[in-house]
Amino acid sequence: xxxxxxxxxxxxxxxxxxxxxLIAIGLALIYGVMNVVNFAHGEFLMISMxxxxxxxxxxxxxxxxxxxxxAVAMFGxxxxxYYLLMKRVLGGAMHSQIFATFGLMVFLQAAAQFTxxxxxxxxxxxxxxxxxxxxxxxxPMPQIVAAVGAILCTACLYLLVFRTRVGRSxxxxxxxxxxxxxxxxxxxxxxxLAWGLAAACIGVAGSLLSxxxxxxxxxxxxxxxxxxxxxxxxxxxxxGGALAAGVAIGVLQVFSGFFMTSTLKFVPxxxxxxxxxxxxxxxxxxxx
Amino acid sequence: xxxxxxxxxxTFAGSPxxxxxxxxxxxxxxxxxxxxxxxxxxxxxxxxxxxxFLYAVMGQSWNILGGYAGQISIGHAMFFGLxxxxxxxxxxxxxxxxxxxxxxxxxxxxxxxxxxxxPCFRLRSHYFVIATxxxxxxxxxxxSEWSFVxxxxxxxxxxxxxxxxxxxxxxxxxxxxxxxxxxxxxxxIFVIWMERSKIGFVLKGIRDDxxxxxxxxxxxLRYKLIAMAFSAGILGFCGTFxxxxxxxIEPPTVLFASISVIVALIPIFxxxxxxxxxxIGSVILLTISEYSRVHFSGSGRNVDLLIYGALIxxxxxxxxxxxxxxxxxxxxxxxxxxx
Numbered sequence: 001x002x003x004x005x006x007x008x009x010x011x012x013x014x015x016x017x018x019x020x021x022l023i024a025i026g027l028a029l030i031y032g033v034m035n036v037v038n039f040a041h042g043e044f045l046m047i048s049m050x051x052x053x054x055x056x057x058x059x060x061x062x063x064x065x066x067x068x069x070x071a072v073a074m075f076g077x078x079x080x081x082y083y084l085l086m087k088r089v090l091g092g093a094m095h096s097q098i099f100a101t102f103g104l105m106v107f108l109q110a111a112a113q114f115t116x117x118x119x120x121x122x123x124x125x126x127x128x129x130x131x132x133x134x135x136x137x138x139x140p141m142p143q144i145v146a147a148v149g150a151i152l153c154t155a156c157l158y159l160l161v162f163r164t165r166v167g168r169s170x171x172x173x174x175x176x177x178x179x180x181x182x183x184x185x186x187x188x189x190x191x192x193l194a195w196g197l198a199a200a201c202i203g204v205a206g207s208l209l210s211x212x213x214x215x216x217x218x219x220x221x222x223x224x225x226x227x228x229x230x231x232x233x234x235x236x237x238x239x240g241g242a243l244a245a246g247v248a249i250g251v252l253q254v255f256s257g258f259f260m261t262s263t264l265k266f267v268p269x270x271x272x273x274x275x276x277x278x279x280x281x282x283x284x285x286x287x288x
Numbered sequence: 289x290x291x292x293x294x295x296x297x298x299t300f301a302g303s304p305x306x307x308x309x310x311x312x313x314x315x316x317x318x319x320x321x322x323x324x325x326x327x328x329x330x331x332x333x334x335x336x337x338x339x340x341f342l343y344a345v346m347g348q349s350w351n352i353l354g355g356y357a358g359q360i361s362i363g364h365a366m367f368f369g370l371x372x373x374x375x376x377x378x379x380x381x382x383x384x385x386x387x388x389x390x391x392x393x394x395x396x397x398x399x400x401x402x403x404x405x406x407p408c409f410r411l412r413s414h415y416f417v418i419a420t421x422x423x424x425x426x427x428x429x430x431x432s433e434w435s436f437v438x439x440x441x442x443x444x445x446x447x448x449x450x451x452x453x454x455x456x457x458x459x460x461x462x463x464x465x466x467x468x469x470x471x472x473x474x475x476x477i478f479v480i481w482m483e484r485s486k487i488g489f490v491l492k493g494i495r496d497d498x499x500x501x502x503x504x505x506x507x508x509l510r511y512k513l514i515a516m517a518f519s520a521g522i523l524g525f526c527g528t529f530x531x532x533x534x535x536x537i538e539p540p541t542v543l544f545a546s547i548s549v550i551v552a553l554i555p556i557f558x559x560x561x562x563x564x565x566x567x568i569g570s571v572i573l574l575t576i577s578e579y580s581r582v583h584f585s586g587s588g589r590n591v592d593l594l595i596y597g598a599l600i601x602x603x604x605x606x607x608x609x610x611x612x613x614x615x616x617x618x619x620x621x622x623x624x625x626x627x
Contacts, residue, residue, distance in 0.1 A: 039416040088605040094413050095360055096608035099556060099600050102362065106549055107597025110590045221545065225425055228418045262434055270422040277415050278407050 004136035009254050015143040017250020018150035022205040023223055023241040025154060029161075032174040032237030033194035036086065039101040041227060042220025043108035048074055048206025049215040050112065056210075062127040063207045064145070072201040078199025082087040082192045090191075105220075108225035112217040115129045117246050142211035149173030153204045154243055157197065161239060170194065174237065226253070226266065229273040305480075318350055321505055324462045326476040332582070333461040334461055338533075338598050340574045341468035342526060347554030347566030348475050349522035353388040355561035356488060356551060357515040358495025359409070361538045363424030364551045366404075369431070369543035376443050376537055377436075386455035390528035397524025405516040409509055412498075432539045437518060442538025445531060452516055464533055471529065472567075479563055482518070491515055494563070523551070546593060550577075550598025553596055559612025568611050573599075 024046060030038050048070050052063040055070075063070075081104065083278075089100045130141045161167040172180040173190040181187055213219070232251050234241025249269055257265035307586045338481050341566050346368065353359050374396040375389025384392065408419045432440045448454040457463045490511045493501040531537050548571070555561075558569025577592035607614060 037418065039417075085601060085605055089608075091605075093608055095354075095358075095556070095560065096604040098360055098414065098417055100604040101604075103548075103597050103600025103604055105597070105599060106593055110597050111592035113590045114594055221425075227423060228422065232415075233416075236344055267426050267429055270426045273422050274407065274419060277411055277419065 001249070007135075008137050009258055010251060011137055011139060012143065013251035013254035015139070015147040017247035018147045018154075018240065019020060019205055019209055019246075020226055020250050021154055021243045021246025022150045022201050022208075024227040024234065024246050025157060025239050026201040026226070027224075027227050027231050028234065028237055028239055028242040029194050029198045029201075029232065032239075033170060034086070034090070034098055036090075036189050037101070038195075038198070039098070039224075039229075040081075040104035040108060041198075041202065042222070042224025043105050044074065044078070044202040044220070045111075045206045045209070046112060046217065046220040047077070047108065047224055048203040049210045049213070049219060050116065050121070050264045052207045052210035053123055053215050056123045057121070062163055063123065063210050067149070067204060070207050071200045073243070074203030074206075075196040075200040077197040078197070082195035086191070086195065087188070095238040108219070109217050116217070120214040123210055125259065126270065128146045140212060146208035146211065149204065151206045153201060158199065160197070166193070194275060222266070228267055229269050229276075232276045233275050250274060293374075312403065312601070313419075316433075317469075321466070324465050327462070327465075330615045331461070332578075334465060334579045336575065338461070338465045338468045339578065340570050341465070341472045342529060342533075343550065343574050344567045344570035345468070345471045346469075346523060347550045347558070347570050348352055348472075348479050348563075349519045349526070351555040351566050352482065352491075352522075353512075353515045353559065354602060355520040355555050355565070356483065356492040357512055359515070360413075360510060360552070362417055362545075362548050362552060363420030364519070364523060365402060365543050365545065365547035366424045367429045367523035368527040368530070368547055368551070369427070369537075369539070370400055371397045371430070371524030371525070371532040372537045373437055373529040374524065375445070376445060379445065380443065385453070386528065386532050386545075390455075390525050393524040394521040395524075398521035401520025402513050403514040405513050406509075409512045409516075413486070419544075420548075424545065426489050428543045429540055435451050436487050438538070439559040442536060445535040447535070447599065447600045454537070462530075467529060471525070475532055475565070476563065478518075483518045483538075483563065487511065487514060524602055546590075549593070549596065553600055555610075557599060557610055559610035560613045562610075565610055565612050572611070 002106060023041070026044075027038060028043050030036060030041075051070050051073070052066055055061045055066040056063065084103065085100050089096045105194060132139050132141060132144060149220050159167075169180070169185045170190050172183065172185055173187050177187055180190075226249060230242055230245045232241070233245035233249065249272075252272070253269055256268045305427065318408055323337070324334065325336075330447055346364075350361070350364050355359060370389075371393035374393040375386050376383075378384035378389040378392055379386055404418070404420075408416055408423070411419055417447065431437055445456075447458070448456050450456060451460045454462065490501060490506050493504075493506075494508050494511060501508055501511075527542060530542065534541075554569035554573055555564075555566040556569070557573060558567065559565030573592075580591040580595065583591075603610060
C-alpha cells in the first residue's frame, strides 16, 4: 500500500466524515436539549436530498443554489414536527417517545417510496463536477465542496450555540430544564429551536450530499445508523464531540470499505457503537 | 443460587382466572378450528387468517420482551430470519426434517438472543433500542453477502410431496392454517401463564423500576435474558413456519427492518403488555396490509407501511396504551353511565 493511496483514502474519508459530523450534530443537539433520540433523523436527510435532486432535475437549479432554501424549509419542518408530534409525547412514557419518532421514520420512508418508487435518483453534471489534483491525491470537486460546506455550517452552529444569547438559553435548557424555566427561558421554544436547527443542519448535509450520492427511500437508514455511532462516540449531547467522532468514523468507513466488500463497510462501525456504549454508556467523550 | 431471604415474604400469583373467561377462550378456539370447513375455494381469506395468526404469535413474542420487560427492540427481524435460515440450511445441507429444523431454529434464535442480550441489556432505553437496530442491520448486511446462506439471492426450498411429515402443503393450504392457529393457542396460553408467574411479576417490575427489582434481590439481567430467550425462540419457530409456507427465503423478506417494525407495531397498536393486545393488533393491521396489497398489488409502494407509520405516530401521541386501553376507558365510561 503506497503512501499516496493511504493519503487518498484518508482525504476522502475526511470529506465524508464532515458530512457524518453534520448529521450527527443535529442528533446530538436534539438529544442534548430534550433527552430524546430522533429516530426519523435519517428521513430528514432523505427529504432534503430528494428536494435538492428534484430542484436540479426539474428546475435545473444546482444544490449549491438551493441549499439555503432547503435549509430554511427543513428548519420549518423540524419546528412543525416538534409542535405537532414531539410536544405531545414529552411527558409521556418512554415507549411513546421512542415510537413517536419511530413512526415518523416509517411514515416518511413509506411516503417517499409511495411518491418516488424505489428508484435511485442522482444529479448528473452538476456545476461542481470534475476533480482536483493536489500532490498525488485526486479529489472529486463535489466532495471538497461538501467538506468545506459542512465545516462552515458546523462553525456557524458553534457560534450560534456558544456565542449568542439564544445559544446560551438553549444550553441552559439542556443543562437544567427547571432552573432554565425559573430564569424565564421559554423551554418550549428552545425545544422547537433545537428541532429546527437540527433539521436545518440535515438540510445542509442533504444538499451537499446530493451532489455525489444517489437518493432512494432508505438512504437515511444508512446514514442515521452511522450518526448514532457518531453521537455515541462523541458523547450524547456534545456538539464538539459529534464533530470529532464524525470525522473519525468517516475515515474508518473508507478504510474498512477498502479492505472488505463495500456493503459490509459499516459493520465495523456498528461494532464500534456496541463497544463504546458498553464501556462508556454516556459516550466516549461525554461526561461520565 | 440460593434465594435471598427477602424473597420468601413475596408471593407470586395473579388473581384466579374466571371460569367464564376460560370457557369463552376455548369456545373461541374451537370455532377457529372449525372455520377452514367453510373456506374451501377461498384462498385469500384462508391466507389472511393464516398470516393473522402468524403475526399475532410474532407480536406475542415481541410483547414478552418489549411489553412485559419493557425492553424495546427494533431488531426482532433477526430472530425471525435466523429461524428461517436455520431450518432451511439444516434441511438443504443435512436433510434435517423441517419439524426438527423448527426446534433447532428455536434453539439457535434463543441462543442468539441470549448472546446479544448479555452485552446489550446493560444499556437502557434509547441506547438499547439503537443497539438492537445496529445488530439487526449488521446481520442483514452479513447475510446479504455470505454465500453459504445464499447471499442476496437467498435460499429456495426444494418442493417435496404435500404432507405433515414434510411440513409442506401445496394444493390444499388448510394445514398451514391449523399449524399457525395451534402456534397462536400454545403461545397465548404460555404468555397467560408467564404473566401470572414469578417471571411475569419480575419482568413487569423491571419495566416499571429496575433498581427496585434489584433491591429485592432479583437479577434484572437474568430475567431479561429469560424474556429474550422466550421472545427470540418463539420468533425462531415463526421463521421456520414462514420458510415452509413461502418456500423461499431471502434477506429482504426475512431479515429486513420492516419485519422488526411490524412485529413491534402489532402489540403497540393492540395494547403493549397485554395478552389480547397482539391478537387485536394483528387482526386489524394484517387486514389492512393484506387488503392494501390486493388493491395496490405489484406497485411495490408499501401502502401498508405508510398507514402503519401514521398509526404509530398517532397512537404514540394520543393513545399510548393502544386499542386495549381505548376499550378499557370506554368500558369505564359505559359503567359510569350505567350507574
